[in-house]
Amino acid sequence: MTAALRWHRVPRLLGMVALAVLVLGPLYWVTMSSFKDREEILRSTPTLFPQHPTLENFRQLFTATDYPTYLTNSFIIAILSAFFTMLVSFAAAYGLYRLRIPGANKVAGLILVAYMIPGTLLLVPLYQVFATFELVDTRNALVIVNVAFTAPFCTWLLRGFFFAIPRDIDEAAAVDGAGPVRMMLRIVLPLLAPGMSTVAVYTFVFSWTEFVFASQLLVSDDLKTLPIGLSAIMGQYTVNWGLLMAGTVCTIVPAIVPFLFAGRYFVGGLTAGAVR
């Protein structure tokens, strides 16, 4: 490798370092802070690595606060939302992009409009709707909201994945005597695994993050989700930064781990969907 070529790479290398500091720096700092004891976290000369790593913050988080309840609620709501969104968006995408029902284009257009419509502006009337059906302060309300706001986007996302499966497969299966339902579940669905995992991860992360609807639709303490609970801890224990850092780390990890497994498809799926 010549010197000239190396010089050419310097700006790119510097840019990469800057990106890493910008993206990973804050995450590193918060993670390190969560392992520091009360004295060290507030020290005027900050330490890059905890001198006396301790799990005290985490112990306190799980024993002295309602954090375990919030964690459980978030998991239940996120997993249910992901499941139902997979169901709804797979079915809809199959009908629209595979069976091509009459009027499929109109519905597909509506889907695009739906996912651009601001959820927050619908908060007030939606609250009313849920009040009518006595769904306020239930997990179901939040699952319904999450599914309704992710399913249109996910249906659209699956479009690209459906187009990658050749239609000839249907015809070959028909000759083997497979009925339409069997064809959908036994032949197309398995081929759609990457698309479905993208949908699952997207919905899980969306539900895990959702704050605005959770803040109004859930009232009881034993139903609250992590975003609500963590913001409550933020207000309540303003001084106890170690505890807050531990809570933040435990909120981040469940969002990042599924993403690490399905991330490859996720990035591919998002770009495939967006480029169209």
Added chain:
Amino acid sequence: MSERSVLPGVRGAALHTRAAGRRRPWNRHLLGYALVAPLVLLMVGVIGYPLLNTVLLSLRDQGVVGSSSSFVGLDNYQRVLGDGEFWAAIGRSGVWLAGNLVVQTIIAFVTALLIGGNGRWARGARTWTLFPWVIPTVAVAVIWQWLTNSNYGIVPKVADAVGVHGLGSPFGDTALAMPALILMNSWHWFPLGAVVIYGAMRTIPGEIYEAARVDGASAWRMFWRITFPLLQPVLFALGLVGSLWSFNIVDSIYLVTKGGPVDATTTAPVFIYNKAFNEFRASDAAAVSVVTIVLLAALAFVYIRVARPKEDQ
């Protein structure tokens, strides 16, 4: 996601069965309608009906959300349109939108160029670049408040070390709160733009660059003459969807400043949220929502007319 999923030998068999596929059209449509129905029902119930209901609610005088009310016609609109605070909120939404759009587009573009390489670093970066987008907004809010905390935060300390003394938390400062929130929110959202732009860049055939390089074009020139123009359709779509999503953000703002200090970060959606759930004036909130949706739709219409890439027409 690619042609790899084609089963070998299927193509030949297909030729004989074209007719069989058309055997039960009615049955097929019935199944199709049944499959699409749940999504349509959800969209009508959770998006369509509430949208309509917002209009009806804006013509009534409801206080606490869900309480009884009576018809008052356009009174709410009259009050809202004459309310200086509402227009101030719309103005702040404009600043919020423009700030996020500019900051995120620039960072996303640079990031897309960085992660587009073939090296081990670039490949790894394609995964971790998305972390800020994947983590919950509440975590983003905590992280940045911790980093910028005036007593213990690392940012003021580093600033102090390089000679900028007495830096307080920007989120508590009326002048700095908005730019600080824009930067924080951009940190949260730029990965999405970066990945979309990166994906679009990969669709540009390498031969075009080869040809330009043979002609002696510089990297800078190639970017502006090849990459940028060819990305127009994607940037157009990203600009539209990204703007709508940015405009409607409540959580990033509410979790950090609740719209303060002294309304410095109260954008239109935060204004609506506060009206409905802190001031308990549901009908006013609905009227503001309707006006905001109309303004957004008009803006989107103008944007589509002006910015739509020509080859799309």
